[in-house]
Amino acid sequence: MREASLTRSRAAGVESAAPSNPLPGFRLTLGFTIFYLTIVVLAPIAALALKALRLPWSQLWELATNQRALAAYALSLGASLAAALVNALFGSLLAWVLVRYRFPGRRLLDGLIDFPFALPTAVAGLTLADLFSSHGWLGQFLTPLGIKGAYTRLGVVIALTFVGLPFSVRTLQPVLESLDTGVEEAAACLGASRFRTFASVIAPTLLPAILTGFGLSFARALGEYGSIVFISGNLPKTEIAPTLIVMRLDQYDYTGAIAVALVLMIFSFGLLLTLNMLQGWAAKFQEP
Amino acid sequence: MTRFCRILSVCLALGAAAHCAGGTISLLNVSYDPTREFYSEVNAAFSKEWKARTGDDLKIGISNGGSAKQARDVIAGSEADVVTLALAWDIDALHEHGQLLPADWQQRLPNNSCPYTSTIVFLTRHDGKIKVKDWEDLIRPGISVVAPNPKTSGGARWIYLAAYGDALKKNHGDAAAARRFVEQLYHNIPVMDEGARGSVTTFTQREIGDVLISWENEAWLVMEKIGRGRFDIIYPPRSILAEPPVAVVDKYAKAHGTEAVAEAYLRFLYTPAGQELAAKHHFRPELDAVARQHAADFPPMELFTLREVFGSWKEAQKIHFDEGGIFDQISRSRR
Structure with a gap:
């Protein structure tokens, strides 16, 4: 009896190729996952939410939505969006070139993509500020043209583009590598123009990965602080939301800081949710 | 630790x-x-x-x-x-x-x-292109001034209060005129670092700005560490007793x-030993005997106290630096 059921289950396993329990210890792994997530992710979020709940709502609302806070969100969101768009476009191009073409120095370039990951963001901010300041390597040529890359909002976008670049490239690369060039050849054989091949064959396959890269670099930019304090020059006109949090803390205005932090948390949460839904929507196009 | x-x-x-x-x-x-x-x-x-x-x-x-x-x-x-x-x-x-x-x-x-006090002074480049003697020279159009952000830096708060207090005294207590002065002054500041040390780096290493407003002791430190030939310390006639x-x-x-x-x-x-060290690092000693000995290092200038002009830190903080205060109002006008 027991043997029969074992054989049956084995047979079922072979048939479906995805048995309900491929690895042993489901409960243990689930338990560990939840425990780990609770400590690392949920606990800080819950602590922030709890702290906010203890404060009077009207005051929290006022502090989260006053003119200064709104200006900070606008800059944070606007600059992050701009940086993520730039990265989605040029990051995709970079990934395409790195995967599809062979040229000397390719591996070195490929390694350089990870540089913004490894570099401490404060160093990145300092370096960029030096580079674009009116005496810097690039700044001395750009400033006379009216392009000020340091201590301006443009500087904020530049820094956010820098820190977000790897996300765009690295999410797209594996998808590009697994893309079968045979499909493109088939499209060409069937008489599709280059544009048609791109629009109907390549783009739909890459879209989910590009969207993920866009979302990741957007989320990364929203939370960036270290590089911005240097390149923004700490001026009121370049105040991003994380800077506002720090400034409020410096005034011992803990309530005000929590209010902004809460709004940022809701932004990030909403962003990730939208991203997941978009991916689900984009995945439909991949079905044959 | x-x-x-x-x-x-x-x-x-x-x-x-x-x-x-x-x-x-x-x-x-x-x-x-x-x-x-x-x-x-x-x-x-x-x-x-x-x-x-x-x-x-x-x-x-x-x-x-x-x-x-x-x-x-x-x-x-x-x-x-x-x-x-x-x-x-x-x-x-x-x-x-x-x-x-x-x-x-x-x-x-x-x-x-x-145990020691200090004050706020100016540091200019030695090339002599820009002549600065007093606070009102800092709001001349075209002059670029470097100072840290009062929201994050204690020294920057002393700087702001020194500028405001001097303007208040020059205008016989007219608060609107003093406010206009600090508004113009902060319009001339292209970059505000988080702390005093950051501003020194911006001014000396990145060569931004014509004038650095700084702690007296920090200005002397720049002179000693980076070189006397490159910068000049300018003592305004009046400043704040920090x-x-x-x-x-x-x-x-x-x-x-x-x-x-x-x-x-x-x-x-x-103690005399501690006070000597303070004087050596250009903090103004509290002990009279030591202060007299180092009188030459600390040029005479009119120093007003926070208490005399602003009452208390609590009031100064609330009126000037808290969210929605005068510093925020003058900053908003440049957004």
């Missing part, structure tokens, strides 16, 4: 200090930005004196940073035995937000707990069993 202190305090509680640390006492001084050089010398001098007096080895750690940030760290649990910050408001915060010391902390040591106070953090010192040595450390700053 903190962990070490904790381990040490446990050892003391067990009455086994001698066995555990070999008679080593450690002390943490949390200080503001431009005091690194000064306190590293004070620490060496005091450790030596303490060793001679008691036979104990004394290790003094120092932490530097923006004054408000440092105070916040101490409130959050960075267990400083003593704090030596840029302004009294930040030590008041230790009482208000953490109950770490009593409200009357400033009465516990002479001269409102300020009073950076010191205090024992009772709660942590008690827990570490370091109350006596912490107080002795701060009192050392008031």
Whole structure:
């Protein structure tokens, strides 16, 4: 009896190729996952939410939505969006070139993509500020043209583009590598123009990965602080939301800081949710 | 460091200090930005004196940073035995937000707990292209000024108050005129660093700005470290008497069993030896005898106090620096 059921289950396993329990210890792994997530992710979020709940709502609302806070969100969101768009476009191009073409120095370039990951963001901010300041390597040529890359909002976008670049490239690369060039050849054989091949064959396959890269670099930019304090020059006109949090803390205005932090948390949460839904929507196009 | 202190305090509680640390006492001084050089010398001098007096080895750690940030760290649990910050408001915060010391902390040591004072001066480039003598020269169109952000830096708050106070006095107490002056002044500042040290780097290394507004001692440090040939210190006729106070953090010192040595450390700053070190690092000594000896190093100028012009830190903070205050209003006009 027991043997029969074992054989049956084995047979079922072979048939479906995805048995309900491929690895042993489901409960243990689930338990560990939840425990780990609770400590690392949920606990800080819950602590922030709890702290906010203890404060009077009207005051929290006022502090989260006053003119200064709104200006900070606008800059944070606007600059992050701009940086993520730039990265989605040029990051995709970079990934395409790195995967599809062979040229000397390719591996070195490929390694350089990870540089913004490894570099401490404060160093990145300092370096960029030096580079674009009116005496810097690039700044001395750009400033006379009216392009000020340091201590301006443009500087904020530049820094956010820098820190977000790897996300765009690295999410797209594996998808590009697994893309079968045979499909493109088939499209060409069937008489599709280059544009048609791109629009109907390549783009739909890459879209989910590009969207993920866009979302990741957007989320990364929203939370960036270290590089911005240097390149923004700490001026009121370049105040991003994380800077506002720090400034409020410096005034011992803990309530005000929590209010902004809460709004940022809701932004990030909403962003990730939208991203997941978009991916689900984009995945439909991949079905044959 | 903190962990070490904790381990040490446990050892003391067990009455086994001698066995555990070999008679080593450690002390943490949390200080503001431009005091690194000064306190590293004070620490060496005091450790030596303490060793001679008691036979104990004394290790003094120092932490530097923006004054408000440092105070916040101490409130959050960075267990400083003593704090030596840029302004009294930040030590008041230790009482208000953490109950770490009593409200009357400033009465516990002479001269409102300020063993040395300082003031705000200008630093210009030696090339002589820009001539600056007084505060109103800083608002001339086309001049670019570097100063840290008053929201994050204690020194920057003294700078702002010095500019505002001088304008108030020049305009016979007309607050609207003083406000216009600081508005124009901050329009001429293209970059505001987080702390005083950051502004020095911006001015000297990145070569941004024609004038740096700075602590007197920091300006002299630039002259000595980076070279006298490149910069000039300009003393405006009138400035503010900046009073950076010191205090024992009772709660942590008690827990570490370091109350006596912490107080002795701060009192050392008031002794002739401590005052000499202060003068050497261009802090204005509190002791008359030492001040007279170094009179040549501190050119005479009219110094007004915060109390005289702004009442108290609480009022100054509320009117000028808190969210929606005058600094925010003048900044908003340039958005």
